[in-house]
Amino acid sequence: MTQHIGQRIEAYYQDLPSHERRVADFILAHFDDFAIYSAADLARLTGVSKATVTRLFKRLGFAHFQEVREHARELRNLGVPLVTEPGHTAQAFHRHFEREQANVKAMLDALDPDTLGAIAQAVSTADNVVVMGFRNSYPVALHLRQQLLQVRGQVHVLPQPGQTLAEELASLGDRDVVVVVGFRRRVTSFDRLMAHLHTLPCSVLLIADGTATSARQHADWSVICPLDSISAFDSYAAAMSLVNILASAVLHEHLKSGRQRMARLSHHFEQLDELS
Known part of the structure; x- marks a missing residue:
């Protein structure tokens, strides 16, 4: 597997502009659940523009945000513990039950x-x-x-x-x-x-x-x-x-x-x- 997003951030970290570094810090601090956030969420929670989030992902080798989500799913399929959707809801419990049955x-x-x-x-x-x-x-x-x-x-x-x-x-x-x-x-x-x-x-x-x-x-x-x-x-x-x-x-x-x-x-x- 190619480098995951956390490894890519660490490789580029010293050269990141301050606003992009703020987004990178958030992703590293929330690595286990970053995939549940949209690009707009990342921009809002880090106080930067959505364009800054887009620039960071392109710098890390992703063409668009959907590719980031696909990357997160790939990591999860390899067993990396990543939250890819919110839990603790009745719907989540039902989907968990269905997944267990299917397995x-x-x-x-x-x-x-x-x-x-x-x-x-x-x-x-x-x-x-x-x-x-x-x-x-x-x-x-x-x-x-x-x-x-x-x-x-x-x-x-x-x-x-x-x-x-x-x-x-x-x-x-x-x-x-x-x-x-x-x-x-x-x-x-x-x-x-x-x-x-x-x-x-x-x-x-x-x-x-x-x-x-x-x-x-x-x-x-x-x-x-x-x-x-x-x-x-x-x-x-x-x-x-x-x-x-x-x-x-x-x-x-x-x-x-x-x-x-x-x-x-x-x-x-x-x-x-x-x-x-």
Whole structure:
């Protein structure tokens, strides 16, 4: 991606005339929600003319204000937290609900039942299940581990705080399954990690959004969860729904032993008085 508007402002900042610098300062101070303002809003809030706002955007490489809005949408689609419209209204809540529904539906429409069955079979019979995730993917990975632990043992989450991965991956065998959760704005080493996992004897499931195109070639299975949102932040409703579906499918692969394990867990919870 070319430089975003904040980076362009920083590159030109020292050479900006004072009035344009005033607009630039406002954009930098409101970078997460600048896209909700019109050119007239920017002029009014910074006390300059609309022509000054136009000159600034042209200096930054934008032909017109609509191109600035398109630039903001592009950043949002790449996962940059930007507010592109006002929220906190009944209409916004309704549109949020519709967007969440659409994300879950898109994930389910693309999830082949036979593929889910093969994944569930592999996870249920694996000697070890390793769940991996970085940044925003880590909470989804943690939740998946927690749900799978209700059904079976030997489910591990990586990376552990302060630890590297090599020691953990070196012992993986052909009866192990690695689940990699990799949503956008991934760490720079992500594709290298996926390529390395592909060389190991374990099976690999990738749970990601649609931008993980290069990583998908290194996975045995991949499930795409849309993250689209009307807010500044990505939505993980589809990902959490998939965790529920996958854990349930694993349980039904070995329903009797799964129920026995859940009963044992309930006994330990009671003995330790850990849950209210």
